[in-house]
Amino acid sequence: MTATLFSFSPPAHKSQKPSFIAQPHNRQKRKPAAFSLLTSLMISSPLYKTPRPLAFSACPIDHGFDPRPLLHLLATTSLSSRPKTDPKPPPPPIPFLRRRPLQSVAREVSADLSSPPPITSKIKAVPSRDPIDLWHRYVEWLYQHKELGLYLDVSRIGFSDEFLQQMEPRMQRAFEAMRELEKGAIANPDEGRMVGHYWLRNPKMAPNAFLMQQIEKTLDSICAFADKIISGEIRPPSSPAGRFTQILSVGIGGSALGPQFVAEALAPDNPPLKIRFIDNTDPAGIDHQIAQLGSELASTLVIVISKSGGTPETRNGLLEVQKAFREARLDFSKQGVAITQEGSLLDNTARIEGWVARFPMFDWVGGRTSEMSAVGLLPAALQGIDIREMLAGAALMDEANRTPVVKNNAAALLAMCWYWATDGVGAKDMVVLPYKDSLLLFSRYLQQLVMESLGKEFDLDGNRVNQGITVYGNKGSTDQHAYIQQLREGVLNFFATFIEVLRDRPPGHDWELEPGVTCGDYLFGMLQGTRSALYANGRESITVTIQEVTPRSVGAVIALYERAVGIYASLVNINAYHQPGVEAGKKAAGEVLALQKRVLAVLNAARALIVSMAHGMMHTGDRCHCPEEIEMIYKIIAHMAANDRAVIAEGHCGSPRSIKVFLGECNVDDLY
């Protein structure tokens, strides 16, 4: 006798998200507060086309320098740690990367973009290891943007002339796709959206006057608001400090990673407002952030960031923070700011509750490319970071990367190198190694930008391609003591990207910790040494060099990688601007929580529940329930028991053949 008590009804649409509207704290009545559905999303994507003139500002470098006397000098100069004569013969040249023939995504694509450049073993021939040859390759391929002080060195990626020739038509198609995108084409066809993050730093590029004004107006209002907060013109109602001193940013994914990266990279040591982040639904993590604020909660500006306005983790963070405000007898609405799409549930909540301010997220800016929108700019401005400089850096980089000459286009060079290194199918991982502590979060930021953009099951023609490039990294030289051992000698499943910062310290602060050598020289030496050591063992690398970590250079680097991702997506014929895969996990999480409520209802009604793994069922008295969910029911009970919300009276979680469960102290009626 088996009877299924529960039926499951998954959300009707993938975009459904829980409501941001907090429910009244009523412990008597059932309130279906937790997962009411997001019903309103703004999707309006008119297609406008206004061509704009292109301009280039990348400068060619001087190729005339003859390195031989210098190399001779270096070779004959003894370094303290180097023996004057090397008794061992030089090691035989190490064969460079043995490659599979290229397996392009395009092999399955019949459309125009589909013809992959067939990369033969000849094209993948072993590049020279002769230092003079390498120097010439370095000089030949070194990209420099003079005004930005940004260099890109791709000489340690082994692409050949033949590869370049074969890629050229594909590169030109990618440039054309980028031109169309910037003119306002529906570059995100699945969602019917324009892709306009490039307009944020050059509003004149926006496809119509309305969008241009929207961007400019928003930027002006961000600057004005930040000034008022910093000056104390807008102040918290009950703080002894008399002004806001802290920011608590609540958001996740693209609504957190950019602001986190920029705060770490650019916030001054004593910013006008310090920033903290809640970027998860981990209760302990949230408690920690709130505890760290302590009495400064009264002078904390809470910025809730969510494009959709319905992401569960962000909603939970908001509800937890609002509870902390209630407990501290503070009025949240006087300290809350929302950054979201107009008309979203978050927007409506903020409007109805009369929060301090609301800033728009535009339909045509994706979360992972939103750093130059209010998402990134407002928190940055509040920390005293020069956001107009950040935008200027990004605009300069964009402008330079509109050239259709691959060699003069840093974004194209990156995309082309990724294609070479990964065979155009993600065959290798991208290890990102910034040698600068303040750039620590760059790899995490890039992880989302690259992996959420490029990790796609289907190409634009509907072919299954399972594309992507795995990104990970932390910082140098720290990582040299963690995983460089494997990178140098272990499985060859990666290519490296070094991020080099030439300026070690502000002028006038440096000192020599041993004759002729500063602390920063060591960092420099570690980077250069690792680059050489990896290359000597057949490991390819790219090096991005900036003069200093400034708002301008950070803006430029973000723009560089945003466009490299866009170009690469075109090269492999995928939509870089949607994220259909993320929905599956969100939907499944919703189903787990729905099942938990049903388990609670059964427990509540029956007062006891027997879960029998042996028989694959949970039963109460003579009734059996959802046998197909037995494993998840067991996990729900184990989680509830660990949190004192259920009591396991008989049996044991470690051996869950048969356990008898009672409700814990809480009453289901009080919760739902």
Ligand SMILES: O=P(O)(O)OC[C@H]1O[C@](O)(CO)[C@@H](O)[C@@H]1O
């Ligand atoms: O800004 P939202 O809508 O809260 O979304 C947060 C993140 O969730 C995702 O939609 C999926 O992880 C990201 O693309 C996005 O950056």
